[in-house]
Amino acid sequence: MEEVNALLQGFGVALSPLNLLLMFVGVILGIIIGVLPGLGGANGVAILLPLTFSMAQQPGGTTSAIILLSCIYWGALFGGAITSILFNIPGEPWSVATTFDGHPLAQLGRAGSALTAAFTSSFFGALVAVIMITFLSPVVAGFALRFGPPEFFSVYLLTFCAFVGMSGGNAAKTIASMMIGFALAAVGLDSVTGTLRLTFGSTSLLKGFDFLIAVIGLFGIGEILETLEEGLAFKGASARINFKVVLETWKELPRYWATSLRSAAVGCFMGIVPGGATPASFMSYGLARRLSKDGNDFGSGKVEGVVAPETAAHAAGTSALLPMITLGVPGSPTAAVLLGGLLIWGLQPGPLLFVEKPDFVWGLIASMYLGNIAGLIVVLTCVPLFAAILRIPFSIIAPVIIVICAIGAYTVHNSMFDVYLMVAFGVLGYAFKKLGYPLAPMVLALVLGDRAEENFRNAIKGSQGDLTVFFSNGLVGGLTSFALLLLFWPLIRAGWRVVLGKS
Amino acid sequence: MEKGEQGSAASVKAVEIGVAVVIFLFGALVVFDSYRVGAKWGDDGPQAGYFPLYVGLLICFASATIFVRAFRNSALAAESFVSRDELKKILTVLVPTVVYVSLIAYLGFYVASTLYIAYFMWHLGKYAWIKIAPVSIGVSVAFFLIFEIWFSVPLPKGPLEAALGLN
Amino acid sequence: MRNFTDRDWRRTAALTLFAAAAVPVQAFAAWEPTKTVEFVVPAGTGGGADQMARVVQGIIAKNKLMKQPMVVINKAGGAGAEGFLDVKESKGDAHKIIITLSNLFTTPLATHTPFNWRDLTPVQMMALDNFVLWVNAETPYKTPKEYLDAVKAGGGKFKMGGTGSKQEDQIITVAIEKQTGAKFTYISYRGGGEVAVQLVGKHVDSTVNNPIEAVAQWRAGSLRPLCVFDGKRMPYKTKITKTMSWYDIPTCKDTGLDVEYLMLRGIFMPGGVTAEQVEYYVDLLKKVRATPDWTSFLETGAFNQTTLSGKEYETWVAREEARHIMLMKEAGFLAR
Secondary structure, eight states, rough: OOHHHHHHHHHHTTTTTHHHHHHHHHHHHHHHHHSTTOHHHHHHHHHHHHHHHHHHTTTTHHHHHHHHHHHHHHHHHHHHHHHHHSSSSSHHHHHHHHHHHHHHHHHHHHHHHHHHHHHHHHHHHHHHOOOOOOOHHHHHHHTTTTTOOHHHHHHHHHHHHHHHHHHHOOHHHHHHHHHHHHHHHHHHHHTTTEEEEEETTTTGGOOOOOHHHIIIIIIIIIIHHHHHHHHHHHHHHOOOOOTHHHHHHHHHGGGGGHHHHHHHHHHHHHHTOOOOOOHHHHHHHHHHHHTTTTGGGGOOOOOOOHHHHHHHHHHHHHHHHHHHHSSSOOOOOHHHHHHHHHTTTTOSSSSSHHOOHHHHHHHHHHHHHHHHHHHHHHHHTTTTHHGGGGSHHHHHHHHHHHHHHHHHHHHHHHHHHHHHHHHHHHHHHHHHHHHHSSSSSHHHHHHHHHHHHHHHHHHHHHHHTTTGGGGSHHHHHHHHHHHHHHTHHHHHHHHHHHHHHHO | OGGGGGEEEEEEEHHHHHHHHHHHHEEEEEEEEHHHHHEETTEEEETTTTHHOOOOHHHHHHHHHHHHHHHHHHHHHEEEEEHHHHHHHHHHHHHHHHHHHHHHHHHHHHHHHHHHHHHHHHHTTTTOOOHHHHHHHHHHHHIIIIIIIISOOOOOOOOOOOOOOOO | OOOSOOOOOHHHHHHHHHHHHSOOSSSSSSSOOSSEEEESSOOOOSSHHHHHHHHHHHHHTTTTOOOEEEEEEEEOOTHHHHHHHHHHHHHOTTTTEEETTTHHHHHHHHHSOOOOOOGEEEEEEEEEOOOEEEEEETTSSHHHHHHHHHHHHHHOOOOOESSSSSSSSHHHHHHHHHOOOOEEEEEEEEEHHHHHHHHTTSSSSEEEEOOOHHHHHHHSSSEEEEEESSOOOOEEEBBSSSSSGGGOOBBBBTTTTTOOOOOOEEEEETTTTOOHHHHHHHHHHHHHHHHHHHHHHHHHOBBOOOOOHHHHHHHHHHHHHHHHHHHHHHTSOOOO
């Protein structure tokens, strides 16, 4: 097969000793970036970008440069899970859903299992995505072109319905929480009409509420306040810490093959569209919760609840590079900076890149395989080390965590106002959690709210006010119907039972 | 629950009602501003305030429901939201944290963080200064290296950095 | 019909270049940055301003033109207001520069955000960005006239895609509407690359993408340029596709669509900085513009190579502001 030959050549390019070294350097840097909420993959890539110019001038150097940069990206994808699991602080936006079950697992003393599950699933998700890129890229690249505003809206609707559904809990509080999320997402500039809303003349509110700031406050600071109440220690500090836990978790993982495959599919789909890794992780978690046997216990520390979002996030993060290469549309801020890099090195991302620079493209794809293997090796060997962080006394680690949170909140927009906001969100998170308001719907609404609204309104504008645009072709109709089906599934199931005469 | 014995600082009912009122006011604010920017279904689809208007109304509606339920449920009055003891513990962290973030603007991130970590270790951990000093300063120096030197992410700096010529 | 660009600044530009060449450059600049310089981009990652900022950063790093490092910081919130306000508030801070696009004028006009270019110190105009009218290559339209006749007949069914709302792309769209009586439905997206892909996917019928945003799709044969919104053709004669170079794209005016619009890609500093400090950056950017990397970047993006600094730049910006006030007023984009 043509692809296999090209790929083998790519491995030849990627497997030089220098490139292997760069791979490990990149992955380790990426993990640091992923762990600290103040640094995103975009930072790391942007900082090293100038350094790669001189690299790119040597023969084959462009490949080395992109290997270094893309490995930072893989490292960041792996690293985001670490603080989510250990401290309930998502290092990156796409690891928010990982906190839902990852942190409870750590509290049960199973931090090692949670970390192993997260890393292994990340690797699996990436592997599926790379295999898809290798063999199906021409087919799949065209697929992204079919997504206009109605299609994007239906994707976001689907994410919502998959996650929210009609689950239990206090309905009024769920609605209040979700609507607060939507309201916060609306603050700032309305991109469709270019007018400011909900800013009340404040220049600090112009840029809106960033999702990461809210999440760091709600989850991270809120968690510390709650921990305090129960005494001055993180739960699960007495966890067993040795390498055996990796092997034991591996024995457990094959049980979740269905969730893994489904999550990888969700992730690839969301990456190509490009809908983003964060919605992918939420959608996948929601689907797993509904479809798994143990679905009702999700949130109390289920390994499967870590597998689902991590697989999807990594699959989406990886496949997001495909629209970047073939269409020049970055699927994430990091991809955007990589895109800038390609341009500066004299490469033009676009449909012709595969034809004109096959060496580069296949070298990059080969580095996706190798980079992820390198990443997996690094993070797995460090599992006991990461888990040992929980043994640091609370009175040392807690202020360090809060400092990290403050830096994280500040760096999103270089704004002190955001740091104050984060503390306010922390208090809010604490109060909400104790009163039984669910936080996840608020966070999801904050992530997707303005994007969903924008695409809805653009779709309606384009169809001149005709709502049937959301069923105007097979793709968008299918997505919308599937979303509605998921939303009303409990009702439908109940109705079906009545029809069948069971009660 | 043992919370009852410790003396409650606030009942669940009081907090529930208080939070519901705050949420209601927030919802009302959203409704108000949505009207200002236009909340109709215009010629070319919904206007800027169309969705926020309904979001705001739903917030008001949901918080009103929560308020009424909490008001009528007398059992909540006996339940403790937070005991005096717990509140005290939380405040010993929350107050320094608020002081910390407000100090950042004057002292810069690194000095404020050093002081904050030191205070925490001294007050909550009862560590000796011989341990406090290296940990608190070491962490800040590590962050300085990571952010300022390696990743060139500038964080706010204060008089100390200026005096040392580090900004 | 009115021209959308004044003419005489080009002459001024030529004069300035001449003057710059005639005056001997100082052997060393008296002022130099003493810490990391922040390069603020009032737009998102991956856009035209962002790309240019990163190219400038790259050239400076590669050629070691500055002793201190330079970092690019995106502050896109509120249609760039976040970035402009940040620089406005950093009065006197010579370690901060900002790259502007048309939102320097449009954002305060459309949103009442309290800033104006007079709060900043003009340093250097790097180039002007062109706008091209693009359609999908599978459509039958070969000239602007054919396309606009179809739009007129369509009565608002044709969709124009663009970046942002009440910004340059929509201003051009409204200008076309006023000129021809055609009616578009304007759909706003977040970035120029996204807009070009939406046109390839036929979710919109045309765009006014900058060359650099659409060139990859053009080369791949998915898009077709109809005309450029400049007074003269783009000077780049290297073939981009098998048959066409940038130079082969006619001006809109020549094809009967009398609309001209160019976008500022210029550098500003905060207010209250000294003449020495401005001089440093003018000199630095001159070195940047002298590199082959810069020349090839201008060619890739088919930029209009006008550069101005000092008083001429200031005068140009003031005139451009007045023009935007008029354009925004006519389009009904001014904030209530």
